[in-house]
Amino acid sequence: MxxxxxxxxxxxxxxxxxxxxxxxxxxxxxxxxxxxxxxxxxxxxxxxxxxxxxxxxxxxxxxxxxxxxxxxxxxxxxxxxxxxxxxxxxxxxxxxxxxxxxxxxxxxxxxxxxxxxxxxxxxxxxxxxxxxxxxxxxxxxxxxxxxxxxxASHDDGDALTRVSGFLFDLRCRRRHIEGESAFVPLPMSREDIGSYLGMSAATVTRMLGRLRAAGILTIRADGIDVSDEASLVPRQDSPGSKPSRSFIS
Amino acid sequence: MxxxxxxxxxxxxxxxxxxxxxxxxxxxxxxxxxxxxxxxxxxxxxxxxxxxxxxxxxxxxxxxxxxxxxxxxxxxxxxxxxxxxxxxxxxxxxxxxxxxxxxxxxxxxxxxxxxxxxxxxxxxxxxxxxxxxxxxxxxxxxxxxxxxxxxASHDDGDALTRVSGFLFDLRCRRRHIEGESAFVPLPMSREDIGSYLGMSAATVTRMLGRLRAAGILTIRADGIDVSDEASLVPRQDSPGSKPSRSFIS
DNA sequence: CGACTCTTTGATCCTGATCAACACCGGTGG
DNA sequence: CCACCGGTGTTGATCAGGATCAAAGAGTCG
Missing domain, CATH: 2.60.120.10 (Jelly Rolls)
Structure with missing residues (x-):
């Protein structure tokens, strides 16, 4: 590749x-x-x-x-x-x-x-x-x-959030092209994804593995199959609270 | 306070x-x-x-x-x-x-x-x-x-860099007011500084301690005395290389 | 003086980087 | 056909930075 x-x-x-x-x-x-x-x-x-x-x-x-x-x-x-x-x-x-x-x-x-x-x-x-x-x-x-x-910077949230957000974004954009399809091709290297998301390639692999373990997707040679899209979208528990920084006052 | x-x-x-x-x-x-x-x-x-x-x-x-x-x-x-x-x-x-x-x-x-x-x-x-x-x-x-x-975000570089950069900035701005003076008042809490710099108050204290140990400043109750301003300014070793993210391709 | 807050410091934990080993795969050349 | 090879992906081990928690000083203000 x-x-x-x-x-x-x-x-x-x-x-x-x-x-x-x-x-x-x-x-x-x-x-x-x-x-x-x-x-x-x-x-x-x-x-x-x-x-x-x-x-x-x-x-x-x-x-x-x-x-x-x-x-x-x-x-x-x-x-x-x-x-x-x-x-x-x-x-x-x-x-x-x-x-x-x-x-x-x-x-x-x-x-x-x-x-x-x-x-x-x-x-x-x-x-x-x-x-x-x-x-x-x-x-x-x-x-x-x-x-x-x-x-735009993709340095918000932890590694898992960034990876799932990235996949969610890709899936949304692919919908315009392919319509409804569980498959999301990932022809770029893990290194590329990591560079885009600000993490190492190893971490990308690990986060993908974690999403697979959670039953949210399956991993293919050329991409992923998303089986639980709802779990990909970043869930914001309470509105207005971003735990990306420490809190004050 | x-x-x-x-x-x-x-x-x-x-x-x-x-x-x-x-x-x-x-x-x-x-x-x-x-x-x-x-x-x-x-x-x-x-x-x-x-x-x-x-x-x-x-x-x-x-x-x-x-x-x-x-x-x-x-x-x-x-x-x-x-x-x-x-x-x-x-x-x-x-x-x-x-x-x-x-x-x-x-x-x-x-x-x-x-x-x-x-x-x-x-x-x-x-x-x-x-x-x-x-x-x-x-x-x-x-x-x-x-x-x-x-x-502006202050999330670049490690904690020590951010703290010393912050102090350097404060010192430069104070020069307009007080002229040359080693003293930089810090009336805000460590928590405030940490919030501003995106780190915990404990880390602010630790980084200040490290700068003190390096002989760059002394810590007072109401601020600091900068004794080695040159060491506060962020030293960029080789131009154009920012190790804040991993590298690619 | 006493209650309170802030700072400092130590101990521990968590995340993710880094490094190394290995599997896998496609291409290449014998 | 098969051995080889370089690049990539996966996985485990280790490491470093900094958050978090807790407890002990140090002011500060009533």
Missing amino acids: SHALSAAPRPPAWRPGSACNGSCRHASACEATRGGDPALLGVRGVVERVGPFSDGDRLVQPGSPHRGYFSVLSGMAKTTDANRVVAFHLPGELFALEPTRAQVHERSISAIGKTWFCRFPRDAMSDLCGDNDDIARHLAALRRREHRLLK | SHALSAAPRPPAWRPGSACNGSCRHASACEATRGGDPALLGVRGVVERVGPFSDGDRLVQPGSPHRGYFSVLSGMAKTTDANRVVAFHLPGELFALEPTRAQVHERSISAIGKTWFCRFPRDAMSDLCGDNDDIARHLAALRRREHRLLK
Whole structure:
């Protein structure tokens, strides 16, 4: 599942002009077109499919010129900042929207397993935004969300809470793609999960084992089957009490 | 040093109309007038001195109407949010600037030890801001700083680093008031410091003890004497490496 | 002086990191 | 076909930081 770290982004098989016709498997979950919203269909005209990338290949790296936005067409991706994983990207999710004025990417984005991307050229998207307020607003909203997610820290609560919260989040996001399914693929390494959640890979394994022992999920080679979703969601016993810090006064 | 938690803000001895003549001991460190900047002298005409508050008395609490800004005239104060200390306020420092549109205070502010405040009525300050761009800009800058400080988390590094960083910060801020002085008063409880730094009071005591054992400071009943300031500042061995999380890929 | 709170200090416990050993798996080359 | 190999996942042992609990000083204020 892993590759030697590629020193530079490997030139993938670009498919310019392969505009989207809305027939891809995740069309209804596509964030770029908001699941096929008629107001946003113009976006389909500018998208290019790019791939395949294999595990570890970098799509962009810090300093590389920002010439487009991306979404996952199939597979998975991660964004890393200073060697720390700050986001995972599932099929349909749009990312690499940097601040509007940004000329270069600020973080690395790399494939997890064999992955195809959709690329939305920045110039074409800018033109679309100028012509279509809906697209502009939609993109701005997604950009704000990305900014929020990249800033969010996952250092709250203990290791078990963080792992189960992470799985719950993944499961919720997958629902948009696959609908109801107990299976949640985890193609990223335990190390990656640990980096994202701020714990060691060994602890990730142990917390998964604890959730398995509790009958909440079963562990497969390529992911997990969630059998008791209700137990994954962080249970907040009494409202307004966060035991992440010591109490005072 | 401590009081039973007062359920409601105790009405202090208000001194309306006691405009500032710049003769107070911390005039040169007064943030409201930027140390007596001629462009900001108008502020002195609207300030009122209020006090004395004794230890634990609340100046404002969440939900109380926002009718003024405050600074410490003498003593010290703390801002608490959900029972956590999020800021300490030293003489001369302006605070309780909430967002411009805020109608009510969002956090508690209470006195630490016997404390006098300067109160800057909101309406009068608004008028001043309308008449004087310097005052408006100055207030906006201070408001941004307050927002940043209240959001900042002190959960980076280990306990010793956080305590010494805290003391270093206090010492730097006191320099504006007292000039060069080895003494740094700590009128707040160890519990308060621990709440602010995200650790237990016992750990605060232990870390202080460790700094004392290292010859960096001596401990007094009401504070500390810093004898080796250079050792207080967080030493970053190699730039760009933060061992606060595990590393990846 | 006495009650009270705060600080200090010791003992213990818990969480999660770290390290090491081992199983597993896919790929590679004989 | 099979031995080998590097990377990954799992699991156990150990360790360190800091929380928690308890008990003993030390002020402090009435």
